[in-house]
Amino acid sequence: xxxxxVGESTIRLERPPRVRAWAAVGGxxxxxxxxxxxxxxxxxxTMCGEKTWEQAEVHLQKAAVRTAANKCHLxxxxxxxxxxxxxxxxxxxxxxxxxxxxxxxxxxxGACSTMAESLALSACxxxxxxxxxxxxxxxxHFCTAERQYRFxxxxxxxxxxxxxxTATAAGACxxxxxxxxxxxxxxxxxxxxxxCDLGVTDANxxxxxxxxxxxxxxxxxxxxxDTKPSDYDGIFTGDLGxxxxxxxxxxxxRDGIDISGVHEDCGRxxxxxxxxxxxxxxxxxxxxxxxxxxxxxxxxxxSLHRIVLAATGALMSxxxxxxxESIPGICHAVVFESGEKR
Amino acid sequence: xxxxxVGESTIRLERPPRVRAWAAVGGxxxxxxxxxxxxxxxxxxTMCGEKTWEQAEVHLQKAAVRTAANKCHLxxxxxxxxxxxxxxxxxxxxxxxxxxxxxxxxxxxGACSTMAESLALSACxxxxxxxxxxxxxxxxHFCTAERQYRFxxxxxxxxxxxxxxTATAAGACxxxxxxxxxxxxxxxxxxxxxxCDLGVTDANxxxxxxxxxxxxxxxxxxxxxDTKPSDYDGIFTGDLGxxxxxxxxxxxxRDGIDISGVHEDCGRxxxxxxxxxxxxxxxxxxxxxxxxxxxxxxxxxxSLHRIVLAATGALMSxxxxxxxESIPGICHAVVFESGEKR
Numbered sequence: 001x002x003x004x005x006v007g008e009s010t011i012r013l014e015r016p017p018r019v020r021a022w023a024a025v026g027g028x029x030x031x032x033x034x035x036x037x038x039x040x041x042x043x044x045x046t047m048c049g050e051k052t053w054e055q056a057e058v059h060l061q062k063a064a065v066r067t068a069a070n071k072c073h074l075x076x077x078x079x080x081x082x083x084x085x086x087x088x089x090x091x092x093x094x095x096x097x098x099x100x101x102x103x104x105x106x107x108x109x110g111a112c113s114t115m116a117e118s119l120a121l122s123a124c125x126x127x128x129x130x131x132x133x134x135x136x137x138x139x140x141h142f143c144t145a146e147r148q149y150r151f152x153x154x155x156x157x158x159x160x161x162x163x164x165x166t167a168t169a170a171g172a173c174x175x176x177x178x179x180x181x182x183x184x185x186x187x188x189x190x191x192x193x194x195x196c197d198l199g200v201t202d203a204n205x206x207x208x209x210x211x212x213x214x215x216x217x218x219x220x221x222x223x224x225x226d227t228k229p230s231d232y233d234g235i236f237t238g239d240l241g242x243x244x245x246x247x248x249x250x251x252x253x254r255d256g257i258d259i260s261g262v263h264e265d266c267g268r269x270x271x272x273x274x275x276x277x278x279x280x281x282x283x284x285x286x287x288x289x290x291x292x293x294x295x296x297x298x299x300x301x302x303s304l305h306r307i308v309l310a311a312t313g314a315l316m317s318x319x320x321x322x323x324x325e326s327i328p329g330i331c332h333a334v335v336f337e338s339g340e341k342r
Numbered sequence: 343x344x345x346x347x348v349g350e351s352t353i354r355l356e357r358p359p360r361v362r363a364w365a366a367v368g369g370x371x372x373x374x375x376x377x378x379x380x381x382x383x384x385x386x387x388t389m390c391g392e393k394t395w396e397q398a399e400v401h402l403q404k405a406a407v408r409t410a411a412n413k414c415h416l417x418x419x420x421x422x423x424x425x426x427x428x429x430x431x432x433x434x435x436x437x438x439x440x441x442x443x444x445x446x447x448x449x450x451x452g453a454c455s456t457m458a459e460s461l462a463l464s465a466c467x468x469x470x471x472x473x474x475x476x477x478x479x480x481x482x483h484f485c486t487a488e489r490q491y492r493f494x495x496x497x498x499x500x501x502x503x504x505x506x507x508t509a510t511a512a513g514a515c516x517x518x519x520x521x522x523x524x525x526x527x528x529x530x531x532x533x534x535x536x537x538c539d540l541g542v543t544d545a546n547x548x549x550x551x552x553x554x555x556x557x558x559x560x561x562x563x564x565x566x567x568d569t570k571p572s573d574y575d576g577i578f579t580g581d582l583g584x585x586x587x588x589x590x591x592x593x594x595x596r597d598g599i600d601i602s603g604v605h606e607d608c609g610r611x612x613x614x615x616x617x618x619x620x621x622x623x624x625x626x627x628x629x630x631x632x633x634x635x636x637x638x639x640x641x642x643x644x645s646l647h648r649i650v651l652a653a654t655g656a657l658m659s660x661x662x663x664x665x666x667e668s669i670p671g672i673c674h675a676v677v678f679e680s681g682e683k684r
Contacts, residue, residue: 005422005471054661054662080347080351085451089431090431090657090662092657092658092661092662095670095672096662098537098670099537101536101537104535105535105537106459107451107452107657108448108449108450108451109449109450109451110449111432117449121448124466125466128469128472130347130353130466132347148431192423194444194445194446195447197441315432315433317432319396319431319489319490320396323397328441330437
């Protein structure tokens, strides 16, 4: 039997799939942020030369996929599966980006957890021999998300201090079967998360809604793999922001665990405090682009050896928020390793 | 290596997972349709006793999952994965239905192809040993879909002759690893589809938008497995309706293949012509409930031995339609067998 469940919820990949290539693309604010220089491609114009913001987000996804494919000298059509998602109703950024590729396509909805959901599914399908080359991709766009979730931008709505800023960005990873590749970065474990909802109803405080899910999934991963936070060079959540990060540290502190030394959040890494983004970045494109611009390069060059990406999603919709529903949070985790097996 | 790609796009499951239990739930119109008596549960009231239509759709999904779990004497919490989707923005029917189950959850968006996408992914994860008991579930609700895609119902918008009627229904299947079960129905092959878009822009003619995708995926499956339509007791698309069915037959006729004797469409099966649904049923709940109310029971009692479920999705959103975009179609196929291996 390939793959193997470890403990209650974690899957150990017996033939860890490789991350053969990756690419991060972003917009103007991402360029001005601390990771700006690490992006593969940056678009100074929020329209990316297209006619609508939605088409611009499609453009971001296509650029990320094409750039990653170019890096491994493959045409996009050589992929045998694309697993993609975004924040928009009916995931249109992803389906319109995949249209025309001639690659089998699976659409996901995991809100800001999408990149981890996609990577985890891709890793299982590769490990089991169901595919040989899979592209995991996720995107978000500040303007399409504002139109979707809040108001037309022209309304100039006030943002609360707990609000996060949706990244205009996409990240794409091309994963291959272990046997086909000697790329140094591999995915060794994945953990699919359960929905946690402690009753937060404020859609401008998604960090608080998602922190319990991050805590639940990370606790399950650590328990199942019999590891402690210090066994990792970094545990990266995405995207709890300032508020969710404080809550996550507090939840772990109650378990007698201090993760503050090893934990960082993609929503805090993408933008600086000077950029007026309030509680930090968010959106499927945030964790996806921070992974591809900042984390995977460090795994490849040996400055990181073992990390967790624990991407978190707030699974509400504009309709559910208007109806007064609380916000279900989710978190899926993926363990990356590089270099020699410890 | 477990599982195996056959030909270009098809996956043959070496240890075909079992469909251990299933359930179909529906509303008033589904009760009045030709399959009404075969549903496990029918709600005469579109609200299902809830306060909003969206909560009613959540209620449908929960009822389908619980009924299926009851049939195999399992608590829902004994599942190790739930893979679910629906038509709503941010897939809220699924995430709110999964909330509170304490089961790891993966959200999908494949429009009306969702049930096949979920079954296909579930089958791979079980075959590969990544999970032992997975629930694949999908739902739709006429009123939530009208609110999402068209107008508030109170507007009384006119429906065109090509329009389809969104099913108020959900279907759930509980799948288990081959070794754990002797249930007679198994999934032997799955085929993930590519997006096809021939330029249809009329959101009231989804059958036309989806027929080329059904043709593409079914052609790939037949080619990869070296089978012909008559090797199956039935090829069931979902949900092309009257218009899409005629187009699919025409596309196959051009290939010199007559599938009219073996093909049927879930959108044509769920409602009768007297029910004023115009071109037939649609929605994630249509294929899901026809599978669970009508097809799986026939596989279990031996009146069907080998069938294809080829569920089709129209991957547009209200925003993409308003922006004049054409409609990307997709189709994922799942082969079910029962009884002795042929």
